[in-house]
Amino acid sequence: SKTKNHILKLLFKNRNDYISGQKISDEIGCSRTAVWKHIKELENEGYTIASVHKRGYKLIDAPDQLSxxxxxxxxxxxxxxxxxxxxxxxxxxxxxxxxxxxxxxxxxxxxxxxxxxxxxxxxxxxxxxxxxxxxxxxxxxxxxxxxxxxxxxxxxxxxxxxxxxxxxxxxxxxxxxxxxxxxxxxxxxxxxxxxxxxxxxxxxxxxxxxxxxxxxxxxxxxxxxxxxxxxxxxxxxxxxxxxxxxxxxxxxxxxxxxxxxxxxxxxxxxxxxxAISLGRQIYARTANGTVVQGLAQGINDEGVLLLKDKDGKIHKIYSADIEISSQ
Ligand code: BTX
CATH class of the missing domain: 3.30.930.10 (Bira Bifunctional Protein; Domain 2)
Incomplete structure (x- = not known):
């Protein structure tokens, strides 16, 4: 629920400290009982939340669950x-x-x-x-x-x-x-x-x-x-x-x-x-099956890969799978 997400957000924000139930309820605009209920729900979802009398709540650990x-x-x-x-x-x-x-x-x-x-x-x-x-x-x-x-x-x-x-x-x-x-x-x-x-x-x-x-x-x-x-x-x-x-x-x-x-x-x-490929011999296989072999010189200002073949000709590689040659 929205309120629960909001509480979670406050707990994350105050991770290093306790935040009182009163403060949470003031910020969110719900009752302290409602806060307490949502905290219990969060605990059921795997969050560890310390709750100390007169100090409030503090997030100790969160599950690696995305939300x-x-x-x-x-x-x-x-x-x-x-x-x-x-x-x-x-x-x-x-x-x-x-x-x-x-x-x-x-x-x-x-x-x-x-x-x-x-x-x-x-x-x-x-x-x-x-x-x-x-x-x-x-x-x-x-x-x-x-x-x-x-x-x-x-x-x-x-x-x-x-x-x-x-x-x-x-x-x-x-x-x-x-x-x-x-x-x-x-x-x-x-x-x-x-x-x-x-x-x-x-x-x-x-x-x-x-x-x-x-x-x-x-x-x-x-x-x-x-x-x-x-x-x-x-x-x-x-x-x-x-x-x-x-x-x-x-x-x-x-x-x-x-x-x-x-x-x-x-x-x-x-x-x-x-980049690992620069300065190394690579094979570039383009989508239509052509293979260009050469020394990876760098990329140009458009992000296009520049390959220098054995005759010294520079090839612009726009899109390909590359394989780094072991020699
Ligand atoms: P790619 O075509 O360069 O790489 C795909 C190849 O990578 C596959 O053929 C396989 O050999 C290998 N591969 C497949 N899954 C994995 C994996 N989990 N880890 C390592 N190697 C793998 C790369 O395409 C681009 C992938 C983008 C994926 C994101 S996920 C969010 C977004 N949604 C979606 O559907 N695709 C993108």
Whole structure:
């Protein structure tokens, strides 16, 4: 209920201190008995709340259950995520966000789910999105830019995720152009950037982010066991998904502002500092099956990968799967 979410938000805000039942009831405008009832309900949902006579309530521990209230409680963004659509189960947050964007959803809308039953990757591939262990979310943004710049948002997103992961877990991960984030060569993040356009202008960009946070490798489907990982598997400890979501949204919003004010420069620099493929021999396989082999030189100002083949010719790679050659 709304009141319960509100109480939860107050508890999160005052995490380091007790907040009196009276204060809660004043702020929310309900009776102290109602507050007490909601606190009991929260305890039944797995929250640990200390309640001390004359001092009030204090949040001790929260279950790693996603909810709107939990995300809102620690959200430090100006607008991103303030309109949050959360569902326990959904076919795909990306699909839902596409519909919402078509219906005019405001910039900064975020769709989040605890489980996706048909998560999508690029080129019709699927994205494994089991219940309760990952972050499956799609952001709707409406930058006033020409469509050829939209792929830059894949790179912006990757930088935001790398920064947030470092902040919350301490792990240094790497970006593989264009949209994978790896830890020690194994993928734990996928990014899918889609576009709604009118003539040559962007109407909306839908940024899908999938992150394996607390999944155990043993629970991965067979085909992912050798190529995929999760933050918990790498760090040996579980993480609070809500905290990671809050950090990603904050990092994204900051980079987005930098992008709109000053262009792609800062993001390009950061991206290159996290990229593994640069300066190495790679194979790029494009959607029509062509393979280009060459030295990854860098990205240009549009986020396009530049490959130098053995004859010294520079190829612009707009979209491809890349493989890093071992030699
Ligand atoms: P991609 O096409 O680059 O990667 C898809 C490939 O990654 C799959 O073919 C498979 O080999 C591998 N894979 C599938 N699931 C996982 C996983 N959980 N962890 C690691 N590897 C995996 C990447 O596409 C873009 C994925 C975006 C997912 C988000 S989740 C929120 C939003 N909603 C939605 O439906 N998609 C996006």
């Amino acid at each position: 709107e209230a939990k995300i809102y409680a620690g959200l430090t963004t100006k607008t991103l995520g303030h309109h949050l659509v959360y569902q326990d189960e959904i076919p795909s947050t990306q699909k839902k966000a596409q519909h919402l964007a078509e219906d005019g959803a405001e910039e900064g809308t975020v769709v989040l789910a605890d489980e996706q039953t048909s998560g999508r990757g690029r080129l019709g591939r699927s994205w494994h999105s089991p219940k309760g262990t990952g972050i499956w979310m799609s952001l709707i943004i409406r930058p006033d830019i020409p469509i050829h710049k939209a792929p830059q948002f894949t790179l912006l997103t990757a930088v935001a995720v790398v920064k947030a992961v470092k902040h919350v877990t301490g792990l240094d991960c790497e970006i593989k152009w264009p949209n994978d984030i790896l830890y020690k060569g194994k993928k734990f993040v996928g990014i899918l950037t889609e576009l709604q356009a009118e003539a040559a202008d962007v109407k909306a960009i839908i940024v899908g982010i999938g992150i394996n946070v607390n999944a155990a490798i043993d629970d991965f489907p067979e085909e992912l066991k050798d190529i995929a990982t999760s933050l918990r598997a790498e760090a040996g400890t579980a993480f609070d998904r809500a905290e990671l979501i809050q950090e990603i949204l904050k990092a994204f919003e900051d980079l987005y502002k930098s992008y709109m004010d000053e262009g792609f420069g800062l993001i390009k620099l950061l991206w290159e500092s996290y």
